[in-house]
Amino acid sequence: MNPDIVKERQNATFNVEKLTNILDGSPEKTRRRREIESMVLNDPDFQEQDPNFLSRSERYDQAVRKSAQMILKLREFGISDPDEIYYYKNCVHPDRPEPLDLHLGMFLPTLLNQATPEQMDRFFTPAWNLQIIGTYAQTEMGHGWWRCSQRASCSATTPTVLPALTSEDWRPQATFDPATQEFVLNSPTISSIKWWPGGLGKTSNHAIVLAQLHTQGNCHGLHAFIVPIRDMDTHVPLPGIVVGDIGPKFGFSEVDNGFLKLENVRIPLDNMLMKYAKVEPDGTYVKPPSAKLTYGTMVFIRSMIVGQSALALAKSCTIAIRYSAVRHQSELKPGEPEPQILNFQTQQHKLFPVLATAYAFTFVGQYMKQTYNRISGDIHEGDYSGLPELHALSAGLKAFTTWAANGAIEVCRMSCGGHGYSRSSALPDIYVEFTPTCTYEGENTVMMLQTARYLLKSYSQARGGQQLQGSVSYLSRLQPQPVSAGVPPLNIQDLASLVQVYQLRAANLVELAATSIQQELQLRHSQEDAWNSSAIDLVRASDAGLLSVPQALQVSAHIKELLIQLRPNAVALVDAFDLNDKKLNSVLGRYDGNVYEHLFEWARHSPLNASEVPPALTIIVIIKHNQLIGSFFPRSTSLSTST
Ligand SMILES: CCCCCCCCCC/C=C\CCCCCCC/C=C/C(=O)SCCNC(=O)CCNC(=O)[C@H](O)C(C)(C)COP(=O)(O)OP(=O)(O)OC[C@H]1O[C@@H](n2cnc3c(N)ncnc32)[C@H](O)[C@@H]1OP(=O)(O)O
Numbered sequence: 001m002n003p004d005i006v007k008e009r010q011n012a013t014f015n016v017e018k019l020t021n022i023l024d025g026s027p028e029k030t031r032r033r034r035e036i037e038s039m040v041l042n043d044p045d046f047q048e049q050d051p052n053f054l055s056r057s058e059r060y061d062q063a064v065r066k067s068a069q070m071i072l073k074l075r076e077f078g079i080s081d082p083d084e085i086y087y088y089k090n091c092v093h094p095d096r097p098e099p100l101d102l103h104l105g106m107f108l109p110t111l112l113n114q115a116t117p118e119q120m121d122r123f124f125t126p127a128w129n130l131q132i133i134g135t136y137a138q139t140e141m142g143h144g145w146w147r148c149s150q151r152a153s154c155s156a157t158t159p160t161v162l163p164a165l166t167s168e169d170w171r172p173q174a175t176f177d178p179a180t181q182e183f184v185l186n187s188p189t190i191s192s193i194k195w196w197p198g199g200l201g202k203t204s205n206h207a208i209v210l211a212q213l214h215t216q217g218n219c220h221g222l223h224a225f226i227v228p229i230r231d232m233d234t235h236v237p238l239p240g241i242v243v244g245d246i247g248p249k250f251g252f253s254e255v256d257n258g259f260l261k262l263e264n265v266r267i268p269l270d271n272m273l274m275k276y277a278k279v280e281p282d283g284t285y286v287k288p289p290s291a292k293l294t295y296g297t298m299v300f301i302r303s304m305i306v307g308q309s310a311l312a313l314a315k316s317c318t319i320a321i322r323y324s325a326v327r328h329q330s331e332l333k334p335g336e337p338e339p340q341i342l343n344f345q346t347q348q349h350k351l352f353p354v355l356a357t358a359y360a361f362t363f364v365g366q367y368m369k370q371t372y373n374r375i376s377g378d379i380h381e382g383d384y385s386g387l388p389e390l391h392a393l394s395a396g397l398k399a400f401t402t403w404a405a406n407g408a409i410e411v412c413r414m415s416c417g418g419h420g421y422s423r424s425s426a427l428p429d430i431y432v433e434f435t436p437t438c439t440y441e442g443e444n445t446v447m448m449l450q451t452a453r454y455l456l457k458s459y460s461q462a463r464g465g466q467q468l469q470g471s472v473s474y475l476s477r478l479q480p481q482p483v484s485a486g487v488p489p490l491n492i493q494d495l496a497s498l499v500q501v502y503q504l505r506a507a508n509l510v511e512l513a514a515t516s517i518q519q520e521l522q523l524r525h526s527q528e529d530a531w532n533s534s535a536i537d538l539v540r541a542s543d544a545g546l547l548s549v550p551q552a553l554q555v556s557a558h559i560k561e562l563l564i565q566l567r568p569n570a571v572a573l574v575d576a577f578d579l580n581d582k583k584l585n586s587v588l589g590r591y592d593g594n595v596y597e598h599l600f601e602w603a604r605h606s607p608l609n610a611s612e613v614p615p616a617l618t619i620i621v622i623i624k625h626n627q628l629i630g631s632f633f634p635r636s637t638s639l640s641t642s643t
């Protein structure tokens with residue numbers, strides 16, 4: 001054990017195990033989490049080659065092998081609780097998305113939320129047993145999201161055939177054919193090819209495809225269909241299915257994100273997910289109780305992503321803070337030993353806010369999950385009243401936490417200097433695997449605008465005298481203040497006072513956005529143009545701080561004081577996240593702090609070190625010996641060598 005890190009732990013002023021229990025929810029939950037962890041980390045079937053030294057195809061193959069083992073073991077150990085599955089999976093594939101993510105995270109939950117009992121028997125049971133492997137295909141090459149109601153090509157009441165449509169307006173279509181009791185699915189244009197779904201490229205044999213439903217000559221907007229894409233025995237693509245991998249990406253190397261072109265693919269009537277919307281055998285369309293229920297799986301994953309932001313931050317600051325405790329640089333005072341870099345105020349100022357955010361997001365993630373479970377329980381009982389708030393909260397928190405975490409991971413990486421740039425630190429991988437959360441499940445700006453839409457509606461209800469409940473109740477309580485009213489009083493030591501200032505700022509920003517829309521409406525006369533011209537204010541309204549210059553200076557001084565108070569407990573606070581070394585997989589973030597010897601050891605495994613003279617270098621050796629010069633270069637430009 002590195003002596004610096006030993007001293008850090010001796011200096012801590014609280015019981016780390018108790019804090020771990022609080023983060024987990026209870027001592028029993030900590031015990032069970034560790035039990036699952038050791039099932040995976042001590043299981044030889046999950047041993048792997050360091051993916052840093054593998055090609056993409058090798059990484060995919062290794063991940064598929066581990067995922068298959070994972071499903072067998074989950075069955076063997078009878079693990080079926082979604083939280084436990086999620087935890088087990090995260091130990092099997094630490095930090096890395098894998099080919100079955102979409103199957104577990106979106107295909108199964110969409111069936112649970114939108115399938116009829118008959119469809120549950122036909123699809124969910126085989127999918128649970130991994131006979132059916134599914135993905136969720138919404139995004140297309142030309143469109144990540146749809147606004148059906150505003151497009152001439154699709155509206156619940158619009159006839160299918162419309163004049164003045166360009167081919168680019170067309171999206172994947174599912175047209176009901178009553179003669180055969182089938183839907184005919186087509187991707188009419190290049191831009192309508194499904195693009196991005198995880199596990200689609202090679203792994204899945206089924207996809208939930210989001211397509212426009214056409215029946216009896218009318219288009220009814222986006223609906224979900226279960227489409228078999230590969231033969232269940234041979235895994236070969238079925239007729240009419242053009243499917244494959246979209247190629248290498250920034251990260252996600254283990255995942256076969258794919259494309260899917262549908263060419264007159266026929267599926268039975270009862271392959272449309274019909275828990276809510278229905279098509280009768282004669283083609284009659286039965287509306288769902290709420291059209292928004294189609295988007296339910298996205299709300300589930302967005303809620304989950306809030307917790308993933310916390311985990312990515314916990315990992316990043318564990319690595320950076322432990323490393324900063326063992327790394328020494330630059331004499332502070334001449335003649336004295338070099339200090340731990342964690343003693344530099346600037347280093348603390350980089351890392352301690354990340355640490356605080358990791359804690360805050362952990363609790364926000366738990367709150368989001370509880371809210372999701374509560375409201376989705378109501379929805380299952382037929383009460384849809386909480387859906388707008390759940391959508392606004394999950395979309396806004398997904399965007400806010402992923403943006404914040406994305407920036408903070410990079411702060412942690414840079415705070416480790418050069419070694420942070422090495423893949424041995426794990427920080428580059430954490431970044432590339434985390435950063436697409438800002439884009440997928442709804443691009444963050446689009447998500448902030450969804451939240452702003454809810455805030456503005458709530459604002460106008462509050463101004464109309466309604467007493468609002470839940471997360472927007474502050475809009476009823478607080479009267480937005482004009483700038484001339486000055487800044488509110490603030491006690492920066494008092495949490496309640498800080499919350500009140502945040503709420504006031506939020507209320508002011510919502511009012512600012514509403515005023516902007518009103519002004520723009522007078523200028524532009526169209527609600528949509530006014531909305532777009534106020535979009536910057538709207539996004540700000542979803543991301544609410546209202547301080548005077550002296551108050552800001554007071555906050556700054558207080559932060560410096562807090563850095564000093566936090567310093568003795570920094571290592572203990574990251575230890576409390578209880579991230580096992582094998583899961584963390586970072587040379588810099590090792591629990592024992594023995595960084596340098598393991599860094600050297602890790603580098604020696606680089607494939608470039610497999611031979612002292614890599615084969616490609618023989619050409620240089622030959623050139624050096626002047627044997628090729630005559631044939632490679634004209635005499636006049638021949639190299640001068642000393643040999
Ligand atoms: C037993 C089961 C076992 C389970 C085991 C669990 C184990 C877990 C393992 C987990 C494993 C892995 C983790 C998962 C990893 C996931 C990887 C994710 C990969 C990525 C996938 C994707 O990206 S999928 C594609 C996602 N795409 C999007 O998100 C598109 C974003 N666009 C939108 O959301 C658009 O807004 C939308 C298309 C929804 C609507 O646009 P539009 O038609 O323009 O609508 P608006 O006019 O703006 O709004 C209309 C009204 O609808 C309301 N609304 C919009 N969205 C929603 C919603 N989601 N919910 C509720 N309401 C919504 C909106 O507010 C408007 O309402 P109003 O009243 O009219 O104001």
Ligand SMILES: Cc1cc2nc3c(=O)[nH]c(=O)nc-3n(C[C@H](O)[C@H](O)[C@H](O)COP(=O)(O)OP(=O)(O)OC[C@H]3O[C@@H](n4cnc5c(N)ncnc54)[C@H](O)[C@@H]3O)c2cc1C
Binds near residue numbers: 139
């Ligand atoms: C790693 C990864 C995995 C994915 N997995 C899946 C999957 O499994 N299944 C699936 O269906 N999809 C998947 N996706 C696709 C993902 O859901 C989309 O990329 C995402 O929804 C964003 O859509 P887009 O790419 O069309 O971006 P665009 O919507 O084209 O966004 C581009 C820019 O335009 C801006 N913009 C767009 N609309 C508006 C607006 N109304 N107002 C203001 N600004 C706007 C955005 O803010 C952004 O800056 C995945 C993507 C990635 C990167």
